[in-house]
Amino acid sequence: MTGFSRRRAILGATALFASPLFTREVFAQPAAGPFTLAPLPYAADANEPHIDAQTMTIHHDRHHAAYVTNLNAAVKDHSQVAAMKLQDILAKLPEMPEAVRTAIRNNGGGHANHTMFWLVMGGKGGEPTGELAAAITRDLGGMDKLKADFNRAGLTQFGSGWAFVTVDKDGKLAILNRPNQDTPLMDGKRALFGNDVWEHAYYLKYQNRRADYLAAWWNVVNWAEVAKRYAAAKAGTLDI
Ligand code: MN
Numbered sequence: 001m002t003g004f005s006r007r008r009a010i011l012g013a014t015a016l017f018a019s020p021l022f023t024r025e026v027f028a029q030p031a032a033g034p035f036t037l038a039p040l041p042y043a044a045d046a047n048e049p050h051i052d053a054q055t056m057t058i059h060h061d062r063h064h065a066a067y068v069t070n071l072n073a074a075v076k077d078h079s080q081v082a083a084m085k086l087q088d089i090l091a092k093l094p095e096m097p098e099a100v101r102t103a104i105r106n107n108g109g110g111h112a113n114h115t116m117f118w119l120v121m122g123g124k125g126g127e128p129t130g131e132l133a134a135a136i137t138r139d140l141g142g143m144d145k146l147k148a149d150f151n152r153a154g155l156t157q158f159g160s161g162w163a164f165v166t167v168d169k170d171g172k173l174a175i176l177n178r179p180n181q182d183t184p185l186m187d188g189k190r191a192l193f194g195n196d197v198w199e200h201a202y203y204l205k206y207q208n209r210r211a212d213y214l215a216a217w218w219n220v221v222n223w224a225e226v227a228k229r230y231a232a233a234k235a236g237t238l239d240i
Pocket of ligand 1: 059114198
């Protein structure tokens with residue numbers, strides 16, 4: 001093989017390795033149980049410089065992966081629970097077997113929250129349009145007020161947790177925060193989008209400056225994806 005063709009072969013292999021299709025097929029093998037970790041829907045550096053690739057990789061490949069592994073372990077001996085959809089498990093948390101209820105809360109919540117989180121990022125920020133923009137104006141006082149109130153919800157969540165914008169089936173929006181891996185799904189609601197304010201989401205780049213992370217995060221929001229979630233919520237088809 002000439003140097004040129006070898007280089008081409010290496011480049012070709014790199015491109016193949018980086019393609020989402022290849023990643024999905026090779027690495028998205030089912031875990032031991034019924035819940036699986038989907039690959040990131042974009043490259044780990046897609047949210048640079050606002051969220052660094054190393055944080056994205058550790059966050060997805062270790063933190064999210066652990067929630068999936070631990071959720072599967074929790075439901076392993078409870079076949080009726082294991083057969084349920086995650087959103088139904090979380091909506092019926094008080095009915096879950098007591099011995100594994102806390103494990104389901106933490107790890108099922110973690111799996112749901114992170115599944116949503118990856119999907120609403122990978123964009124370039126900016127502002128939504130159309131029906132979603134109108135709902136933000138109507139229910140949340142417009143984009144500037146949404147950002148201020150949402151960032152405050154994230155900043156004032158003591159310790160670890162999340163800030164969310166929830167959406168109901170009528171398309172009405174609200175801002176709330178939740179501790180740990182609790183999710184609006186536990187109240188039978190849907191998260192339109194949310195931001196993870198656990199230190200693992202930002203500490204490598206921002207250290208203790210959670211406010212800076214919250215401000216920068218808006219630059220990676222994928223409003224097209226959020227708009228899809230908004231339409232799905234109104235149609236009753238938004239699962240997580
Ligand atoms: Mn997290």
